[in-house]
């Protein structure tokens with residue numbers, strides 16, 4: 001696929017099933033991710049790869065932290081939260097490890113991690129895999145951050161769900177592109 005077709009045609013995956021990307025395909029996606037623009041070459045990105053039972057570990061933690069945040073939650077609600085990482089055969093947590101000593105603002109380090117997540121998704125799409133970007137309250141929970149090696153000042157920017165699309169994804173919906181664009185006139189008028 002031409003790069004421009006990948007960029008203009010990317011859509012999220014929805015029902016994601018086996019096979020997941022193998023290690024070589026994952027390596028390709030990670031290689032695309034770390035080509036994200038990175039102010040000050042701080043390399044703030046971290047990728048935590050969860051396959052198989054590792055997803056259950058995250059799920060258990062997501063259930064427990066959900067219960068902590070929602071003391072009145074029903075067992076069904078906790079179970080629903082805990083089952084989220086099992087919705088795809090591979091989950092990659094994308095994070096920004098913030099360099100507090102740098103004069104590059106934290107927001108720019110987080111943006112770089114977001115760009116890495118997008119590069120990863122685009123590479124997944126180009127290789128024919130489905131990929132969906134999720135966050136939710138779990139992404140901001142300090143216990144979950146700690147479990148993946150982050151401090152509260154760091155940021156989880158994405159839980160990327162990966163697998164093979166069960167059904168071919170629909171092409172992206174048409175967008176009123178120029179509702180989002182302003183072009184200043186090509187003159188020096190105030």
Ligand SMILES: Cc1cc2nc3c(=O)[nH]c(=O)nc-3n(C[C@H](O)[C@H](O)[C@H](O)COP(=O)(O)O)c2cc1C
Pocket residue numbers: 010011012013132133134135136157172
């Ligand atoms: C930072 C970020 C967080 C997101 N979190 C969620 C989420 O928690 N749940 C969800 O359904 N979609 C979430 N999305 C949106 C989807 O990943 C997806 O982009 C959106 O549904 C549009 O679909 P498309 O990518 O096929 O255009 C998030 C997107 C971004 C950029």
